[in-house]
Amino acid sequence: MSSDRPPLRSLLFVPGNRTDWLSKAAAAGADAVILDLEDAVPSADKKAAREQVAAAVAESSDMAMFVRINPLDGWAAAEELRAITHARLSGVVLPKVRDPSDVRLADRMLTWCEREHGLAEGHIALVPLLENAYALRAAYDIARAAPRVAYLGAVTGKGGDVERAIGYRWSPSGRETLALRSRVLLEVRAAGVPCPVAGLWTTIGDLDGLRAFAEQNRSLGYEGMVAIHPSHVPVINDVFSPGPDDLARYARLVAAVEEAQARGAGAITFEGEMVDEAMAARAHAALRNAPPQ
Numbered sequence: 001m002s003s004d005r006p007p008l009r010s011l012l013f014v015p016g017n018r019t020d021w022l023s024k025a026a027a028a029g030a031d032a033v034i035l036d037l038e039d040a041v042p043s044a045d046k047k048a049a050r051e052q053v054a055a056a057v058a059e060s061s062d063m064a065m066f067v068r069i070n071p072l073d074g075w076a077a078a079e080e081l082r083a084i085t086h087a088r089l090s091g092v093v094l095p096k097v098r099d100p101s102d103v104r105l106a107d108r109m110l111t112w113c114e115r116e117h118g119l120a121e122g123h124i125a126l127v128p129l130l131e132n133a134y135a136l137r138a139a140y141d142i143a144r145a146a147p148r149v150a151y152l153g154a155v156t157g158k159g160g161d162v163e164r165a166i167g168y169r170w171s172p173s174g175r176e177t178l179a180l181r182s183r184v185l186l187e188v189r190a191a192g193v194p195c196p197v198a199g200l201w202t203t204i205g206d207l208d209g210l211r212a213f214a215e216q217n218r219s220l221g222y223e224g225m226v227a228i229h230p231s232h233v234p235v236i237n238d239v240f241s242p243g244p245d246d247l248a249r250y251a252r253l254v255a256a257v258e259e260a261q262a263r264g265a266g267a268i269t270f271e272g273e274m275v276d277e278a279m280a281a282r283a284h285a286a287l288r289n290a291p292p293q
Helices: 019-028 043-059 075-084 100-116 133-137 139-143 161-166 175-190 207-220 230-239 244-262 277-289
Strands: 010-015 032-036 064-068 089-094 125-128 224-227 268-270 273-275
Touching (some): 010 064, 010 230, 019 032, 019 230, 043 075, 075 089, 100 139, 133 139, 139 175, 224 230, 244 268
Parallel strands (some): 010 032
Antiparallel strands (some): 268 273
């Protein structure tokens, strides 16, 4: 099932007790929302939020719907999984992952929930959050722990769990987490996890800084980013979408390589560069995954 996951450019967090904000996420153009039942919801409101989130998932339409549940260290998370499982649920975001055993437990619980709701096994994606040093170091093993794992990456940010765990000093340039984001991306790619996403940018009004950070993540090889504010979504979508000129060049490249192959040629010179089947395959993938212009 993992190979069938659609690429997502932007995944916007929405508090689970504020499902009325979903219209803002849709208006911003988010590819997906993450309804948060963990940190964004006070303890006293979690039960009511769970009911709101379950209803919102069942009523959803165009946007991909994810839910961040509470850690799997008590019955609350199990109750949340049973409540939110639905054909329209795209994935579950699993916080505070310690090691692959947490992923395997979540996978088993999701399988039970899918069977209970008549869904195919693996219908719901699982997004483990790497929020401590051990989990970050074990990224490959965590990524391989269940076939349903998708959208996994290094979600660094200012003042969050990862900063506290690693001890770096956050800067807008992101230089202190560049190696970390690169290594985690390599691990999840090696594990075969589709559609890795990065994040976060926490300074709401600094859209120029957000764009630079998003472009850095895109250059590394990430396919999307997690966002915390609707105003960030258009910037992220723009960075992670090929422009009309890019798409036109991809189409020309594919045509040139196919024409050369028909003549029995391999590598050819295309617009001043050497290209071959590998470049054509990359261009094919970009054209196939490009959002509507």
